[in-house]
Amino acid sequence: xxxxxxxxxxxxxxxxxxxxxxxxxxxxxxxxxxxxxxxxxxxxxxxxxxxxxxxxxxxxxxxxxxxxxxxxx
Amino acid sequence: xxxxxxxxxxxxxxxxxxxxxxxxxxxxxxxxxxxxxxxxxxxxxxxxxxxxxxxxxxxxxxxxxxxxxxxxxxxxxxxxxxxxxxxxxxxxxxxxxxxxxxxxxxxxxxxxxxxxxxxxxxxxxxxxxxxxxxxxxxxxxxxxxxxxxxxxxxxxxxxxxxxxxxxxxxxxxxxxxxxxxxxxxxxxxxxxxxxxxxxxxxxxxxxxxxxxxxxxxxxxxxxxxxxxxxxxxxxxxxxxxxxxxxxxxxxxxxxxxxxxxxxxxxxxxxxxxxxxxxxxxxxxxxxxxxxxxxxxxxxxxxxxxxxxxxxxxxxxxxxxxxxxxxxxxxxxxxxxxxxxxxxxxxxxxxxxxxxxxxxxxxxxx
Ligand code: SF4
Numbered sequence: 460x461x462x463x464x465x466x467x468x469x470x471x472x473x474x475x476x477x478x479x480x481x482x483x484x485x486x487x488x489x490x491x492x493x494x495x496x497x498x499x500x501x502x503x504x505x506x507x508x509x510x511x512x513x514x515x516x517x518x519x520x521x522x523x524x525x526x527x528x529x530x531x532x
Numbered sequence: 533x534x535x536x537x538x539x540x541x542x543x544x545x546x547x548x549x550x551x552x553x554x555x556x557x558x559x560x561x562x563x564x565x566x567x568x569x570x571x572x573x574x575x576x577x578x579x580x581x582x583x584x585x586x587x588x589x590x591x592x593x594x595x596x597x598x599x600x601x602x603x604x605x606x607x608x609x610x611x612x613x614x615x616x617x618x619x620x621x622x623x624x625x626x627x628x629x630x631x632x633x634x635x636x637x638x639x640x641x642x643x644x645x646x647x648x649x650x651x652x653x654x655x656x657x658x659x660x661x662x663x664x665x666x667x668x669x670x671x672x673x674x675x676x677x678x679x680x681x682x683x684x685x686x687x688x689x690x691x692x693x694x695x696x697x698x699x700x701x702x703x704x705x706x707x708x709x710x711x712x713x714x715x716x717x718x719x720x721x722x723x724x725x726x727x728x729x730x731x732x733x734x735x736x737x738x739x740x741x742x743x744x745x746x747x748x749x750x751x752x753x754x755x756x757x758x759x760x761x762x763x764x765x766x767x768x769x770x771x772x773x774x775x776x777x778x779x780x781x782x783x784x785x786x787x788x789x790x791x792x793x794x795x796x797x798x799x800x801x802x803x804x805x806x807x808x809x810x811x812x813x814x815x816x817x818x819x820x821x822x823x824x825x826x827x828x829x830x831x832x833x834x835x836x837x838x839x840x841x842x843x844x845x846x847x848x849x850x851x852x853x854x855x856x857x858x859x860x861x862x863x864x865x866x867x868x869x870x871x872x873x874x875x876x877x878x879x880x881x882x883x884x885x886x887x888x889x890x891x892x893x894x895x896x897x
Binding site for chain 2: 504513519527
């Protein structure tokens, strides 16, 4: 029940956003993430955007683990 | 959003597995708290990838599973009232109450509608002004803010026929209760990523500080989970208890303060009953006085049948991590996803359902 899926914001009017999830567009509320911007990836849960997905952070985690893996080899 | 190539994934997975095998020099038991993790672990066959020293057990992190019969009995009683429309997420429908279920009531004519978002209930309320629309507000910290936001939206829209029946629950108090009871030995915890996206890191600090248990906030891809197991095993090998956040791409240390503010506006902490665990202090959410007119229990009188539990069902022990589904004599025989006896077999995130669907792996008995 707590699963949320990442989606890209393609449009925003007031507190409603149009998001794209694997080619399908949907309307979601931004009441819980009022600062979300068009072009950002957000996590969608039960019709609401609940968090921003940080791509830079994703890369950093990966790099960290990659470094460890390389070090161990 | 794919930022990793297959080759990178393969190399990382091999690295995690190798390190886990190297570091796990004694048996450790790690609990995945969240039902979504349970399903991801089974789907990806993670248990089979781990050395025999590392055991994964499922905890009380499926909100449908931990909702007690009494709540379902109350929902059933409301659904039998004239002029009531129940709106709910689909997974609540087949959960058996003491003598009925919402699915059974729906089959005999009750107006019960499945919604994808609590907000959908508002459109239903607006289209049916002569009826009372009751949303079954179930879920942990990920879901509770969406119900709270819906109450605020109902207020703004001037709706007077929308209500919530709250059974929201909070994860950190449940973890505290489990660790305090000490019934199951837990060496490390995999913490729910999407709950953490709302509450952030702080509410989990007590795990290491007060109980000496390392914990990792983690995502739901196989690599996230393997990475989290690796971090835990590493902490355990070093004799350290700390909180790690493997899921920074979605979970900032402070969580989502806007969502927490919406939640705090509408709901306050309250004692809550958990299936199989009992009442845990301050582990649930009740509608605050200022919004009482949206609280079904406060605004709409109802008579509920006496709660009865199902003889033989061991959901309670499964939810506490002290019994495995296969320990239940009904598992796979009298109780299957098609004909569930207990909530752990109904919800797709339930441990019994995951064991049934994906097989218990090498824990099969
Ligand atoms: S197998 Fe069915 S009856 Fe047994 S604990 Fe699981 S849900 Fe309950």
